[in-house]
Amino acid sequence: MHIPDGYLSPQTAAPLLALMVPVWGAAVKKVKEKVKKKHVPILAIGAAFSFTIMMFNLPIPGGSSAHAVGAVLMAILLGPWAACLGVSTALIIQALIFGDGGILAIGANCFNMAFVMPMVGYFVYKLVKGNAAAGSRCGLAAAALAGYVGLNMAALCTALEFGSQYHLFQTADGTPLYFMYPIKVALAAMMSEHLLLAGPVEALVTALGIGFVQANYPELLAEHDQAGSTFELEVPQNV
Amino acid sequence: MFNRYRKLWFALGAFMILSPLGLLATGTAFGEWGVDQLVDEVGFIPTGLQKMADIWSHAPLADYAIAGFDRSFLQASLGYILSAVVGVALVAGLMLLLTKMVKD
Numbered sequence: 027m028h029i030p031d032g033y034l035s036p037q038t039a040a041p042l043l044a045l046m047v048p049v050w051g052a053a054v055k056k057v058k059e060k061v062k063k064k065h066v067p068i069l070a071i072g073a074a075f076s077f078t079i080m081m082f083n084l085p086i087p088g089g090s091s092a093h094a095v096g097a098v099l100m101a102i103l104l105g106p107w108a109a110c111l112g113v114s115t116a117l118i119i120q121a122l123i124f125g126d127g128g129i130l131a132i133g134a135n136c137f138n139m140a141f142v143m144p145m146v147g148y149f150v151y152k153l154v155k156g157n158a159a160a161g162s163r164c165g166l167a168a169a170a171l172a173g174y175v176g177l178n179m180a181a182l183c184t185a186l187e188f189g190s191q192y193h194l195f196q197t198a199d200g201t202p203l204y205f206m207y208p209i210k211v212a213l214a215a216m217m218s219e220h221l222l223l224a225g226p227v228e229a230l231v232t233a234l235g236i237g238f239v240q241a242n243y244p245e246l247l248a249e250h251d252q253a254g255s256t257f258e259l260e261v262p263q264n265v
Numbered sequence: 266m267f268n269r270y271r272k273l274w275f276a277l278g279a280f281m282i283l284s285p286l287g288l289l290a291t292g293t294a295f296g297e298w299g300v301d302q303l304v305d306e307v308g309f310i311p312t313g314l315q316k317m318a319d320i321w322s323h324a325p326l327a328d329y330a331i332a333g334f335d336r337s338f339l340q341a342s343l344g345y346i347l348s349a350v351v352g353v354a355l356v357a358g359l360m361l362l363l364t365k366m367v368k369d
Contacts, residue, residue, distance in 0.1 A: 030297055031321065032314035054366075063369050067266045070360035071273045074353040078280045081329060081349060083290035091290040112360060119355045124348060125324030130317065188296050195313065203313030205296065215295045242272045 027092070027184050027216075028120065029135055031128030033205045034187060035195045042187075043133025049141055050114060056107035065104060068246070072100040073112030077119065079231060080126075084223055090215070092224040095139050098147030098176040099235040102160075102169055103246065109144035134187055138180040147176025147232075160247035161240035166233045173232030174225045181220035188212040266361070281349040285342035326351060 031039075061069060076096035083091040100109035114136045120126040127135045151172035158164035189209025192202050205212070240247050267274060293299070298306045300318045329348035335341045 027294065028297060030299075030318065032300075032311075032316070032318035033296055035313065036317070057363060058366050058368075061363070061367050063364055063367050064269070066361060066364045066367060067270050068273065069363065070357040071270060071277055073360045074357040075277055075280065077352045077356045078277065078284060078349055081284045081345065082280075082287040083294075085290035085292060089292040091292045091294050093287070093294075111363075112356075115359050116352075116356050119352055119359075121321070121324075123324055123326055123351065123355065124329050125321065125327040126329070128317075129321040184296070197312070201309075202311050204311055204317075205314075206307050206309075206311050212296070219295065238276065239273070243270070 027095070027135070027139060027181060028117070028127030029131040029184065029187065031130050033128070033191070034131055034134055035191055035204050036130065037195075038187060038191065039128070039130045039134055041133075042137050043130065046114075046133045046136050046141070049110065049137075053107040053110040053114075056105070057111055061104060061108055065246075069100075069104055069108055069112055072096070072103060072109070073115050075235075076100060076113050077116040080116070080120070084227060086219050086223060090219060092219045094173075094224060094228040094231045095143060095177060095180065096228075096231060096235070097139060097143040097180075098151070098169070098173040098228070099232045101144035101148040101176075102151050102172065102232070102236060103239060103250075106144040106148040109148075110140050113140035113144065134184075138183045138187070142183050143176040143180040146179040147172040150175045160236065160251055161244065166237055169236045170229035170233040174229040177228040178217070178220050178225050181216045181224070182213075185209070185212040185216035188216070277353065281346065281353060284349045285338075285345045288338070288341055288345055 079096045080093050083093050086092055095113065097109050097113045100112050117127060117135050117140060118132055121129055121132050121135070151168050154171055155165050155168035158168070186209065188205045189207065189212035191205035192208050195203040197203060236247070293302060300310060300315060303310045326344070326348050330341060330344040331347065334344055
């Protein structure tokens with residue numbers, strides 16, 4: 027899902043990068059306000075885990091591949107803004123050091139995987155879990171569903187960004203300038219891969235991750251259950 | 266920092282060591298074809314794409330590999346694990362800087 031440079035027009039990639047600047051500002055502010063010093067190592071491990079899990083390419087029949095992201099797991103553990111910051115850091119290191127994802131495309135990739143994914147995933151988690159305990163069967167099912175929906179929303183955004191290029195940017199004779207397939211082709215390819223394979227793996231990673239933390243550090247999730255509104259989705263004031 | 270969350274750090278380390286499993290999926294993800302693959306995959310190289318494709322060519326561990334050290338699965342695996350170590354050190358190190366910014 028890491029869009030390389032050249033697949034999006036500058037007119038698409040640059041505004042998405044500009045959009046992410048205030049989002050990152052809000053994320054830093056929210057993390058400073060809400061994340062406790064003793065939980066920063068979990069933020070570091072979560073971001074590093076996200077980096078690592080994205081290296082586990084899953085084979086897709088037909089010669090393609092996809093991967094899980096781990097953004098919703100982080101969102102459930104530390105809130106969606108902390109996840110935004112952690113996954114953005116992983117994506118920026120991947121682009122700069124490993125050439126995975128473009129430089130001008132950093133905004134688009136962070137928007138899809140570090141903003142849309144943890145926000146949507148966290149919303150689904152809260153909605154489905156209700157008042158159930160985090161480690162309960164209902165809590166784990168909510169985590170799995172949240173991971174599934176979050177990853178697929180990121181894939182949907184990626185497909186729309188890809189496919190829109192074909193319709194918006196062509197040479198005079200109709201040859202595409204950037205991404206080269208129509209929007210329905212991008213949607214069919216991205217969504218089939220993520221709905222059928224990467225999504226279920228993300229669901230598994232999210233639920234097993236929550237289960238592992240709950241088994242070893244039960245106080246962490248209990249604290250969040252009590253805190254309730256601590257990690258709400260609202261944008262901090264005075265960004 | 267390490268002792269308090271030792272089990273999480275160990276789990277992370279296990280994933281790093283197992284990361285070469287990700288190399289078994291050899292297919293390129295949809296929409297991530299390199300310029301050299303585009304003729305085979307798509308049939309042509311869009312002109313706008315070609316102009317922008319190489320604006321960043323300084324990635325020291327491009328494709329999570331050591332340049333020239335990818336002749337066998339073992340070599341590729343070692344490059345992949347090294348990439349995981351470097352990436353995790355950078356990402357976790359940057360996040361730990363937040364310790365100085367947040368409240369107790």
